[in-house]
Amino acid sequence: MAGLAQEVLDGDRRALAQAITLVESTRDDHRLEADALLDAVLPSTGNAVRVGISGAPGVGKSTFIEALGLEVVKRGHRLAVLAVDPSSRRSGGSILGDKTRMVDLAREVNVFIRPSPGGTQLGGVARHTREAMLVCEAAGFDVVFVETIGVGQSEVAVSDMVDLFLLLVPPGGGDELQGIKRGIMELADVVVVNKADGDLAAAAGRTAADYHNAVHLLRPKWRTWATEVLTCSALEQRGIGEIWDVIERFERKVKASSELTELRGDQAKSWLWAELQDGLIDQLRADPEVQRLLTDVEQDVIAGTITPSTAARAVLASFRAAD
Amino acid sequence: MAGLAQEVLDGDRRALAQAITLVESTRDDHRLEADALLDAVLPSTGNAVRVGISGAPGVGKSTFIEALGLEVVKRGHRLAVLAVDPSSRRSGGSILGDKTRMVDLAREVNVFIRPSPGGTQLGGVARHTREAMLVCEAAGFDVVFVETIGVGQSEVAVSDMVDLFLLLVPPGGGDELQGIKRGIMELADVVVVNKADGDLAAAAGRTAADYHNAVHLLRPKWRTWATEVLTCSALEQRGIGEIWDVIERFERKVKASSELTELRGDQAKSWLWAELQDGLIDQLRADPEVQRLLTDVEQDVIAGTITPSTAARAVLASFRAAD
Numbered sequence: 001m002a003g004l005a006q007e008v009l010d011g012d013r014r015a016l017a018q019a020i021t022l023v024e025s026t027r028d029d030h031r032l033e034a035d036a037l038l039d040a041v042l043p044s045t046g047n048a049v050r051v052g053i054s055g056a057p058g059v060g061k062s063t064f065i066e067a068l069g070l071e072v073v074k075r076g077h078r079l080a081v082l083a084v085d086p087s088s089r090r091s092g093g094s095i096l097g098d099k100t101r102m103v104d105l106a107r108e109v110n111v112f113i114r115p116s117p118g119g120t121q122l123g124g125v126a127r128h129t130r131e132a133m134l135v136c137e138a139a140g141f142d143v144v145f146v147e148t149i150g151v152g153q154s155e156v157a158v159s160d161m162v163d164l165f166l167l168l169v170p171p172g173g174g175d176e177l178q179g180i181k182r183g184i185m186e187l188a189d190v191v192v193v194n195k196a197d198g199d200l201a202a203a204a205g206r207t208a209a210d211y212h213n214a215v216h217l218l219r220p221k222w223r224t225w226a227t228e229v230l231t232c233s234a235l236e237q238r239g240i241g242e243i244w245d246v247i248e249r250f251e252r253k254v255k256a257s258s259e260l261t262e263l264r265g266d267q268a269k270s271w272l273w274a275e276l277q278d279g280l281i282d283q284l285r286a287d288p289e290v291q292r293l294l295t296d297v298e299q300d301v302i303a304g305t306i307t308p309s310t311a312a313r314a315v316l317a318s319f320r321a322a323d
Numbered sequence: 324m325a326g327l328a329q330e331v332l333d334g335d336r337r338a339l340a341q342a343i344t345l346v347e348s349t350r351d352d353h354r355l356e357a358d359a360l361l362d363a364v365l366p367s368t369g370n371a372v373r374v375g376i377s378g379a380p381g382v383g384k385s386t387f388i389e390a391l392g393l394e395v396v397k398r399g400h401r402l403a404v405l406a407v408d409p410s411s412r413r414s415g416g417s418i419l420g421d422k423t424r425m426v427d428l429a430r431e432v433n434v435f436i437r438p439s440p441g442g443t444q445l446g447g448v449a450r451h452t453r454e455a456m457l458v459c460e461a462a463g464f465d466v467v468f469v470e471t472i473g474v475g476q477s478e479v480a481v482s483d484m485v486d487l488f489l490l491l492v493p494p495g496g497g498d499e500l501q502g503i504k505r506g507i508m509e510l511a512d513v514v515v516v517n518k519a520d521g522d523l524a525a526a527a528g529r530t531a532a533d534y535h536n537a538v539h540l541l542r543p544k545w546r547t548w549a550t551e552v553l554t555c556s557a558l559e560q561r562g563i564g565e566i567w568d569v570i571e572r573f574e575r576k577v578k579a580s581s582e583l584t585e586l587r588g589d590q591a592k593s594w595l596w597a598e599l600q601d602g603l604i605d606q607l608r609a610d611p612e613v614q615r616l617l618t619d620v621e622q623d624v625i626a627g628t629i630t631p632s633t634a635a636r637a638v639l640a641s642f643r644a645a646d
Contacts, residue, residue: 031632034632035630035632035633035636038630038632038633039629039630039633042627042628042629045627046627056379086476122476131632134630153409153445153476153477154476264627265625265626265627266625268625268627268631269621269624269625271624271631272620272621272624272631272634272635273604274631275631275632275634275635276604276607276635276638276639277600277603277604278635279635279636279639280600280603280604280606280607280639280642281596281599281600281603283603283639283642283643284599284603297595298592298595301591301592301594301595302588302589302591302592303588304365304368304369304587304588304591305365306362306365307358307361307362307365307457308591308594308595308597308598309354309357309358309361309454309598310358310361311595311598312595312598312599312601312602313358313602315599316599316602316603316606319603319606320606
């Protein structure tokens with residue numbers, strides 16, 4: 001692992017891809033190697049601006065990421081684009097982070113694009129993405145975009161791994177939308193109304209004003225940052241530089257106030273608890289005594305003669321007694 | 324608990340509300356009482372048609388649920404409307420299942436409407452909703468709607484507790500939407516294109532044809548059921564009866580083929596595992612030896628000197644050794 005870690009630190013792209021494949025693996029021996037790799041590169045991580053980007057289908061997310069990404073590269077940064085998309089449950093596939101959607105960006109030498117890891121559990125998908133983020137940082141990428149789709153728990157998972165959460169919205173929307181989107185709105189540090197071009201320019205301005213009013217009704221997330229609302233046209237590349245300026249200003253403010261350190265500490269802590277949860281289930285499954293009882297109660301639960309809650313209580317009692 | 328259980332079985336509405344409040348409680352003593360209650364009513368559960376209803380903001384979900392609900396009641400059923408909405412993370416509130424959105428339905432004597440339980444964890448919110456569903460069934464409700472919003476993990480959680488998953492979509496949408504919605508599309512047993520009225524009637528027909536083509540590209544979810552696509556106007560109450568006919572036909576088919584029994588068994592099994600996961604974390608937290616180590620590694624993880632994965636490995640080793 002020391003060899004691979006060094007190659008990653010040297011910025012070798014093939015090593016980077018290989019290291020990410022390793023952290024995405026679900027094999028036990030790979031997991032040990034992945035942990036060794038991550039521990040080795042850990043001191044060289046944490047130096048990127050971590051930006052989560054979310055937006056419902058149809059809002060022009062790919063075009064936006066490409067435009068903002070090209071701006072970031074133009075300013076001399078190295079950019080990694082990752083994704084969290086556990087929504088395609090049965091196929092295991094994902095279309096997020098697909099390079100074919102961002103052809104110009106994918107062609108840049110200082111850009112690394114990686115699609116969402118597969119998996120049916122949001123926890124697993126998110127874990128692999130945040131570990132991939134650390135590996136990218138170790139490889140010298142100083143800006144990371146983590147892309148995700150629309151409304152839902154994956155937004156919460158992404159907000160748990162980034163510094164700044166950017167919500168991309170379309171012009172229009174109306175009151176109902178704003179009411180329902182409250183959960184996501186509360187995560188947003190920057191709201192961008194896209195498609196501020198052609199016929200929709202006026203509507204985009206009104207939508208921005210509406211969002212501006214809406215976010216100011218919410219409890220502030222930061223002591224030193226109030227959610228900003230901007231408009232842009234990703235298609236016509238207008239307003240993009242201003243968005244990156246805002247992101248840089250955000251990063252400066254939350255760094256100066258030590259809020260960023262607090263946030264990242266809290267995030268690392270919640271990742272620890274997620275790992276503990278997964279590990280405990282593995283221990284439970286490995287206990288032969290418990291395994292026998294489990295087989296029985298599982299049948300009862302499936303037959304509907306006992307509630308899952310009562311069955312779980314019995315299994316857990318046996319797990320403690322068996323040790 | 325025997326008294327409350329009996330009152331629920333007798334169909335007492337106040338007892339029903341009280342029982343649901345009990346299963347939604349996070350207090351340990353309440354949990355024991357809730358388990359006793361659930362075990363007592365369990366033989367009287369499982370007799371409802373369980374329908375999950377999902378649709379993005381703006382699709383007219385409240386109007387649709389009200390229209391379909393009134394149809395169900397007209398046909399002599401007793402209907403419970405529940406909701407899963409963990410998206411409003413920081414406020415803990417939820418607007419789903421709100422009676423004020425469904426005034427006519429809320430007025431019906433054979434209808435019980437309950438908003439989404441609060442909570443930041445999807446797992447907890449989903450657990451409370453499925454236990455509320457069991458209590459409603461015990462109280463004699465023979466149709467249960469479980470409402471949820473748009474794209475995301477809550478759809479998966481709801482599909483894990485219902486027989487049939489109904490996806491409500493607006494006219495229009497286009498290719499991008501269909502591609503991205505694949506994860507949710509794969510869960511849908513019935514797709515309903517709403518707003519098939521006025522100017523949108525023709526567009527709704529085309530959208531239905533598009534969805535019909537799209538769902539037939541997916542791997543079938545059932546041996547005896549192919550996803551059906553319908554149109555309706557919830558606003559004008561047209562096409563609503565036909566939707567309920569389809570749901571009844573679905574229920575007959577999957578019952579006859581024993582697929583429903585298999586599904587419900589699988590669901591109960593996955594609930595058991597969710598309970599085990601939560602219980603294990605509680606055990607871990609309660610172990611004094613582990614607690615000391617945890618305090619240390621948590622600090623290291625927060626400081627960024629050790630990866631969450633490596634820290635978790637150390638804690639779990641200590642948990643096993645400490646017993």
